[in-house]
Amino acid sequence: MSVINLRHLQPGTKIGLADGSTVEVVSNPLDGIWVFARYLSSPRDTSLIGTEEMIFAQDIVEIR
Amino acid sequence: MARTARHDAIHALVDVKQGLISRELFVNEELYQQEQERLFAHCWLFVGHESQIPKPGDYFVSAMGEESVILTRDREQRIHVFLNTCRHRGMKVCRYDEGNTPVFTCPYHGWSYGTDGRLVGVPYYRECYQEQLDKAEWGLVEVPQLVNYKGTIWATWDEAAPPFAEYLGGMKVHLDTLLDCRDGREGGSEVLGGVQKWVMPCNWKFAAENFAGDAYHNISHRSVDLAGIGPSGAGRRDTVERSTAQRLGASFPDLGHGAVSFLQLDDVPYTPSYQNTPIVEEYFRHCYEERKRRLGKDARLLGLVGNVFPNTAYLARQPRSIAVWHPRGALKTEAWRWFLVDADAPPEVKDVLRHYYLRYSGPAGMTEQDDMENWNYATLASKGVIARRYPYNYQMGLGQDYGTYDSPGVLTDRIAEQNQRGFYERWAAYMDGARTDPRNGGRNDGRATRKGARPGAHRPESRGKPPDADGRSRSGG
Numbered sequence: 001m002s003v004i005n006l007r008h009l010q011p012g013t014k015i016g017l018a019d020g021s022t023v024e025v026v027s028n029p030l031d032g033i034w035v036f037a038r039y040l041s042s043p044r045d046t047s048l049i050g051t052e053e054m055i056f057a058q059d060i061v062e063i064r
Numbered sequence: 065m066a067r068t069a070r071h072d073a074i075h076a077l078v079d080v081k082q083g084l085i086s087r088e089l090f091v092n093e094e095l096y097q098q099e100q101e102r103l104f105a106h107c108w109l110f111v112g113h114e115s116q117i118p119k120p121g122d123y124f125v126s127a128m129g130e131e132s133v134i135l136t137r138d139r140e141q142r143i144h145v146f147l148n149t150c151r152h153r154g155m156k157v158c159r160y161d162e163g164n165t166p167v168f169t170c171p172y173h174g175w176s177y178g179t180d181g182r183l184v185g186v187p188y189y190r191e192c193y194q195e196q197l198d199k200a201e202w203g204l205v206e207v208p209q210l211v212n213y214k215g216t217i218w219a220t221w222d223e224a225a226p227p228f229a230e231y232l233g234g235m236k237v238h239l240d241t242l243l244d245c246r247d248g249r250e251g252g253s254e255v256l257g258g259v260q261k262w263v264m265p266c267n268w269k270f271a272a273e274n275f276a277g278d279a280y281h282n283i284s285h286r287s288v289d290l291a292g293i294g295p296s297g298a299g300r301r302d303t304v305e306r307s308t309a310q311r312l313g314a315s316f317p318d319l320g321h322g323a324v325s326f327l328q329l330d331d332v333p334y335t336p337s338y339q340n341t342p343i344v345e346e347y348f349r350h351c352y353e354e355r356k357r358r359l360g361k362d363a364r365l366l367g368l369v370g371n372v373f374p375n376t377a378y379l380a381r382q383p384r385s386i387a388v389w390h391p392r393g394a395l396k397t398e399a400w401r402w403f404l405v406d407a408d409a410p411p412e413v414k415d416v417l418r419h420y421y422l423r424y425s426g427p428a429g430m431t432e433q434d435d436m437e438n439w440n441y442a443t444l445a446s447k448g449v450i451a452r453r454y455p456y457n458y459q460m461g462l463g464q465d466y467g468t469y470d471s472p473g474v475l476t477d478r479i480a481e482q483n484q485r486g487f488y489e490r491w492a493a494y495m496d497g498a499r500t501d502p503r504n505g506g507r508n509d510g511r512a513t514r515k516g517a518r519p520g521a522h523r524p525e526s527r528g529k530p531p532d533a534d535g536r537s538r539s540g541g
Binding site for chain 1: 171185
């Protein structure tokens with residue numbers, strides 16, 4: 001699995017997380033460590049859907 | 065060390081009554097370290113200018129003593145000053161000079177802070193902290209007191225420090241000659257261009273005491289005046305109104321500040337200074353007349369130079385600027401200089417001033433180079449064990465009283481070293497504990513002032529708005 005460069009993630013990009021969730025990038029502070037994203041799905045906790053959270057680089061496993 | 069012993073030790077080095085100051089103040093590493101705790105951790109320090117952070121998310125990395133700090137404006141337009149260090153392992157959370165960001169992220173482990181200082185991102189917060197870490201307790205360390213004074217941002221680490229206006233005291237009228245518009249309106253300045261930064265191999269106090277009002281060293285700048293770098297492109301290095309005014313040296317020994325201004329004794333017409341640039345000449349002529357109309361007799365005071373204790377200096381008129389002498393060791397100072405201009409001045413005026421300022425000040429400025437030569441070689445020549453036995457002489461004007469003008473402070477109408485003596489009198493008061501001992505009526509007991517910096521004390525949501533110069537709560541924006 002190749003390492004994803006967070007600085008290339010534009011708002012609107014859909015990304016998959018290690019826990020199986022899918023989120024959509026809302027904004028990118030370009031620090032290479034975090035992105036702000038909105039949950040589209042979460043097998044772990046469905047109450048997260050629609051909420052925004054800071055997503056840590058190492059939790060991101062793929063671009064969807 | 066008991067306070068009495070400390071007092072004796074300090075006053076063996078600083079004898080303002082005799083006008084003798086030990087060279088140890090300029091070369092001794094132990095004294096330098098004591099200054100960080102006893103002085104820089106308590107004084108009000110200049111951090112930056114509001115025009116450097118006009119938009120939410122803007123930041124400017126500055127320093128308070130040896131500490132790196134972030135001056136920033138949050139989403140609610142509130143101005144903050146934070147210690148630039150992660151609460152987890154201490155890494156700098158901002159390694160740029162200035163910019164705009166929604167968060168300050170530590171590159172070490174990834175803790176991330178909002179521009180309001182709150183800890184907003186902790187990697188593995190759920191998995192490894194089990195959501196038990198109280199993020200509200202681990203925000204960036206924020207200064208307990210901050211003030212926006214006419215666009216300039218000042219802060220102190222001392223929760224018990226007096227309000228800025230009280231700290232400034234009678235120095236206000238002199239500082240205002242720097243910060244107010246050239247036509248007499250209050251405030252209204254902006255930073256012109258970037259901040260010049262350079263390192264000098266000298267103790268910070270050489271620069272501070274020089275700008276507190278050393279009018280004796282004009283001979284050092286004689287070559288500059290011969291070269292003719294004045295605003296008009298010729299003549300003396302600064303403006304010439306001073307030739308029709310009375311010198312007014314003002315010392316505030318109970319506060320440590322010092323200034324040299326000029327007081328016009330009569331109704332003096334505008335003195336042409338920008339003959340080579342008619343637009344600029346007309347602008348300053350207009351400002352001069354407007355200032356007289358607005359301020360009346362108060363317009364007679366023309367600022368020249370000053371130092372707000374301990375390490376913030378200014379040139380009030382030409383080249384209008386603020387300098388901070390950041391301590392970087394007993395034998396090292398990092399100088400930063402901000403150039404100011406009225407924000408609504410015409411572009412042609414700003415451009416002419418920018419060129420003039422650069423001819424005069426900064427590491428490539430002809431006048432500032434003269435000063436650095438003196439400070440650097442004085443430091444070098446004071447390091448030796450033999451040289452250290454011989455104190456510097458600050459006896460000019462000792463015992464003379466010239467207080468005949470309607471202005472605050474201890475005044476002189478000629479060249480004297482009272483401002484330097486006042487500076488070191490205050491320095492000694494901080495260093496011997498007299499300033500900070502509650503038994504002495506001081507409000508700055510170091511034991512009671514650590515609250516703002518103690519771990520977990522930071523609660524930005526309950527902090528409210530910073531006070532203004534009079535101690536009232538106000539917006540920093």
